[in-house]
Amino acid sequence: MRWGLCSLGPGPAAVARIWGLPRFPCSLGWRGRTRGFVVRSVTGASSQLPSSSNGRYRDTVLLPQTSFPMKLLGRQQPDMELDIQQKCGFSELYSWQRERKAKTEFCLHDGPPYANGDPHVGHALNKILKDIANRYHMMRGSRIHFVPGWDCHGLPIEIKALSELGGNTQNLSAMEIREKARSFAKAAIEKQKSAFIRWGVMADWNNSYYTFDGRYEAKQLRIFYQMFEKGLIYRSYKPVFWSPSSRTALAEAELEYNPEHISHSIYVKFPLLKPSPKLASLIDGLSPVSFLIWTTQPWTIPANQAVCYMPDAKYALVKCSTSEDLYILAADKVTPVASTLKTTFEVISTFSGADLENGTCTHPLTPGKASPLLPANHVTMAKGTGLVHTAPAHGMEDYSVASQHNLSTDCLVDEDGVFKAVAGPELENKAVLEEGTDAVIKMLRAAKNLLKEEEVVHSYPYDWRTKKPVVIRASKQWFVNITDLKATAKELLKKVKFIPGSAQNAMVEMMARRPYWCISRQRAWGVPIPVFLHKTEDKFLINSQTVEHIVNLVEQRGSDVWWTLPPEQLLPEDVLSQVGGPDALEYVPGQDILDIWFDSGTSWSYVLPGADERADLYLEGKDQLGGWFQSSLLTSVAVRRTAPFKTVMVHGFTVAEKGEKMSKSLGNVIDPDVIINGGQDPSREPPYGADILRWWVAESNVFTEVTISSSVLNAARDDISKVSRYCF
Known part of the structure; x- marks a missing residue:
């Protein structure tokens, strides 16, 4: 047999562990377990076999005999490994085992x-x-x-x-x-x-x-259409994670959370506009009354459409000892919120959240604009005031509430993360996470609806590649209905x-x-979503004929055809004649690509x-x-x-010696090539060879974080040396 699975240095048991094999792996020219290893000398390394102190029993025990050295120094280890890989036919092993007779396939x-x-x-x-x-x-x-x-x-x-x-x-x-x-x-x-x-x-x-192979892309597009036909893929206007720095939607898996992100948190007054019947009886003769809201995203306040409460929770009408203003907030949050605002609240009365039904409050930046009070399951008492400011264009739960109650989901923020003109002259062209936030806070202060502003350090989603914060923003995207x-x-x-x-x-x-x-992305490097958009109307074209035509083109020439061929060639002739023909084509190829997931x-x-x-x-x-x-x-x-x-x-993941994440900025990244071949300074970064790298993996508890460092690699090298002495 000619598997050629082991390198020089460690003995059979050691190599078995490194290469994931039983106890007796094959080496150069292995000719049977009782006949020994073929001997090859190693230039510059001793071939002296180890001997016991008296050698009395050496000739009575049948053991493999070899001139493989106990240890290879410096570059000898990686150089010999390369030689072994070539002479033993490592590159042929996979095809060899595919050709042999086997009862099972793994x-x-x-x-x-x-x-x-x-x-x-x-x-x-x-x-x-x-x-x-x-x-x-x-x-x-x-x-x-x-x-x-x-x-x-x-x-x-x-x-x-x-x-x-x-x-x-x-x-x-x-x-x-x-x-x-x-x-x-x-x-x-x-x-x-x-x-x-x-x-x-x-x-x-x-x-x-x-x-990026055309045949792979073609199969992928067929799956896309199979899911579309079953109603599992649809186009919709919904809030998604949006990266202003990349100008595209992102999936949850494309985010990383920065625990040290700094946001401006604010406490805001939403003045009561129309009380519910129960609330009207409680505040009879008392005014003014405001609902107290807390948020870490002040830039979303202009897009507010409602205030949500928890129907089963207790709420309180309180009087502020400092200003004598009346506020409504969750009963459980009275003491902590008063402490944050550096005041005290006198509780005038308490009532159920359900008693707020049919009430409305005034938008804090737009006098006369009503924000209805609505029940919602996503409201919690973990943070804030027990009342949640709701901006449907900038939150998944907020959007769900808007869908149930016919609220507007208009987005005031564009692809670059700046306010559009519809947000008003004070906000237009301002980046929402920067000067836009400052402008909103300034406007709330001028409207006398800002109670407190402070910086808060918390975990916040970032674009996994640009390392910059994202926003949640409503836009038209393609989705998989995973429900x-x-x-x-x-x-x-x-x-x-x-x-x-x-x-x-x-x-x-x-x-x-x-x-x-969300499976659509607004970038160029990917597989196109095979959909044609109408030039003037909000509708699109996709059917079995169009997809099969595109799939055949992609299979033969790759997905570049979506950008290199004229639109009329991307449609089959039968369909083309139905949508205006080549001279008056009503549709254009969509520009979204598929999510890499x-x-x-x-x-x-x-x-x-x-x-x-x-x-x-x-x-x-x-x-x-x-x-x-x-x-x-x-x-x-x-x-x-x-x-x-x-x-x-x-x-698990690989981590540095003290369990810290590896990063170039910390200088604790270990390059596998340096592990095998050594670094510029061999005294600090010696060449270990691939056997040591494999031993490190084989010996680690891989179900937790896996530590790698010079001390771990040295220990692995020592382990192999000990096993070698035992085996030979």
């Missing part, structure tokens, strides 16, 4: 790493874990089905590609952006692929999958094995909290061998519980009514 579906940078230790942890799983099942007699892949589209790649150009990139055409992004992604793929091969990952590297998929998905997850088991509940909880899935989430359709096939294993980091695991599940359930996986294994 399919590990490779989640695509993102093609936006150099390989890092997170890649090493993930890829080596997968390789250990594959080799384990191979040695148990299974044929391995493993197709490595890359996630190639999306905003992070587009931003990095454009950043390399420098200067003004605003005037670049969509095709210029796409060409730059494609070149960047291809270069990143080659770097990562070389690293994965060097780490000894078993695969047919000439037959990987790429999400109709959740129940089936949850039932199917009960039949999936999770390692560790707690990951199952975490994934179910994340999915349960997800209100909808939809891109990668449909990979099962391209990689799994059969229409109903499920992978035996999905193995990724814990962040994919809300990312690739979830998007793969939802798309598979939508199209096939089955999960794409039988087992899901979740590992």
Whole structure:
């Protein structure tokens, strides 16, 4: 047999652990367990075999004999590993095992790493874990089905590609952006692929999958249309996470939360306009009365359409000892709010939230404009006053309230995150998170409706790539109706094995909290949503004929056709004649692209061998519980009514020696290439070779955060040396 799975240095047991094999792996020219290892000398290294103190029993025990040295110094280790990989035919192992007879097949579906940078230790942890799983099942007699892949589209790649150009990139055409992004992604793929091969990952590297491949894109578009036909994909005007710095909608998985974000929090008065019958009897002869509101997003006040309360909670009418003004707020919040405002409240009466029904208050910035008092389930007593300012264009729960009560959902903020002209001359063209916030606070103060302003440090969503804050903003987007998929998905997850088991509940909880899935993005580098928009009316064109025509074009020439072909060629002749013909075409191609989670989430359709096939294993980091695991599940359930996986294994992240997150700014990033080949200063960054890297993975508890540092690597090297002495 010619597997060539081990490197020089460690003995058989050590190598077995490193490469995920049973106790007796093959080495150079292995000819049977009782006949020993073929001997090859190592230049510059001692080949002296170790001896016991007296050597009395050496000749009576049958042990493998080898001139493999106990230790390779400096560059000898990585250089010898490369030599072994070439001579042992590492590159042929995957195809060899595919050709052998096997009763079972083990399919590990490779989640695509993102093609936006150099390989890092997170890649090493993930890829080596997968390789250990594959080799384990191979040695148990299974044929391995493993197709490595890359996630190639999306905003992070587009931003990095454009950043390399420098200067003004605003005037670049969509095709210029796409060409730059494609070149960047291809270069990143080659770097990562070389690293994965060097780490000894078993695969047919000439037959990987790429999400920018035309055949892959065509399958993805077919899934999109299947879901659209079933009513699971729709276009709607809704609030979504919006990145002003990237000028696009973002999914929850594309956010990172900055715990040190500073916002302006304000306490605002909403003067009572029309009391409910119960409230009227309580305040008879008392005036003025105002509802007390707290928010950390002052810029949303101009878009206010209502004030929400909790129907079952107790509320109080209080008198402020400082101003003698009358306020209404939750009874449980009277003392803490008074303390914050540095005053005391005298409780005049209490009543149920339901007693506020049919009342209205006055908008604090627009005299005469009514803001109705409405019951809502999302109101809590955790923070604030128990009364919630509601701006339907800037909150998911707010939008839900607006839908129930026919409130306006007009958005006053544009794609750059600045106030539109309709917001008024005092706010127009002001960035909502900067001078726009200051302007709103100034206006509230002038209207005498501002009680307190202070800075608050809290967790706030940021764009995962630009590292700048996002806003919630209503816009027209494409959505997946996951409400109709959740129940089936949850039932199917009960039949999936999770390692560790707690990951199952975490994934179910994340999915349960997800209100909808926005799958459209306003960028150029991605798969186009195959929809034509009417030039003058608010309607669109998509049907089986148009999609099949586009799919065929994409399959043959890639998704660039959406930007390179004239619109009349993107439509089949029969449809073209019905919508004005080539000279008076009523529709134009839409400019939205698909979310990259939809891109990668449909990979099962391209990689799994059969229409109903499920992978035996999905193995990724814990962040994919809300990312690739979830998007793969939802798309598979939508199209096939089955999960794409039988087992899901979740590992932790790599962290530095003291458990801190790795970052370039902290200077604690460890490069796998430096681990293997050494750094500029060998005394500080010695070359460990790939065996040490694999040992680190094999020996770690991967279900928690996985520590890597020079001391951890030194310990791994010592472990291998000890095992080598034991084995030889």
